Amino acid sequence: MSSTSVPGLTRFNTSTDNEAQALLHEVCASSAWGSSLLAQRPFATVEALLAAGDAATAELTAEDLAEAMAGHPPIGRPKPGDPTSSREQSGMAGASEELKAEMLELNLAYQDKFGHVFLICATGRTGEQMRDAVRERIDHSPEQEREIVRAELGKINRIRLTRLVEEESA
Numbered sequence: 001m002s003s004t005s006v007p008g009l010t011r012f013n014t015s016t017d018n019e020a021q022a023l024l025h026e027v028c029a030s031s032a033w034g035s036s037l038l039a040q041r042p043f044a045t046v047e048a049l050l051a052a053g054d055a056a057t058a059e060l061t062a063e064d065l066a067e068a069m070a071g072h073p074p075i076g077r078p079k080p081g082d083p084t085s086s087r088e089q090s091g092m093a094g095a096s097e098e099l100k101a102e103m104l105e106l107n108l109a110y111q112d113k114f115g116h117v118f119l120i121c122a123t124g125r126t127g128e129q130m131r132d133a134v135r136e137r138i139d140h141s142p143e144q145e146r147e148i149v150r151a152e153l154g155k156i157n158r159i160r161l162t163r164l165v166e167e168e169s170a
Contacts, residue, residue: 006046008165013042026084027160028153029071032064033057046165053161057154065146068153069116074107075130084160087123095127103127106134113138114145121155 012020017038024034036056043049060068075092092100110118118134125133137145 006165009043009046009049012049012165023164025071027053027164028057028068028157030060030064030068033060033068033157046162049165050158050161053157054154057150057157060150060153062146065149065153066116069119069149072117072119072156074111074117075103075120075122075134077104077107091122091125091130092127099127099131103131103134106131106138110134110138114142116149119149119152119156121152121159123156123159 012023015023020038020041021034024037025031028034033053033056036059037049037052040052043052092103095103107118118137120130120133122130137148140148
């Protein structure tokens with residue numbers, strides 16, 4: 001599949017650097033990640049774009065990961081007025097008040113231990129699954145958790161990049 005057969009990819013490839021940088025920042029708040037993808041345009045296929053995103057995620061430093069995580073709201077508290085975080089965290093929307101309170105407590109404990117928000121690819125997960133994940137991950141070492149965060153960020157970025165080229169074609 002060429003970029004000419006994917007209008008959203010063509011539009012992304014031909015947008016100005018400032019426009020593309022803004023779009024990439026919506027996908028991932030790491031400036032290093034966005035700059036890496038921006039420098040590789042144009043992409044011949046969506047698969048090439050996703051592969052570049054994966055490679056850029058793999059290369060993020062601890063500081064770059066921190067910058068990326070700063071762009072994500074805590075689970076159970078999507079950014080007001082942000083349809084992306086609301087959509088991605090929809091598994092918490094119907095959660096009981098008890099589960100929401102437990103997630104708040106767990107999020108705070110996680111943040112106290114690791115110094116950053118609990119990051120998980122929440123798309124398609126229930127509130128209970130997210131709660132169970134934070135319960136399990138809070139016992140990890142910072143090194144273990146950093147690599148899990150990198151993997152989760154990669155999943156989120158892939159979903160968002162795919163949505164970007166799909167939405168851009170609409």
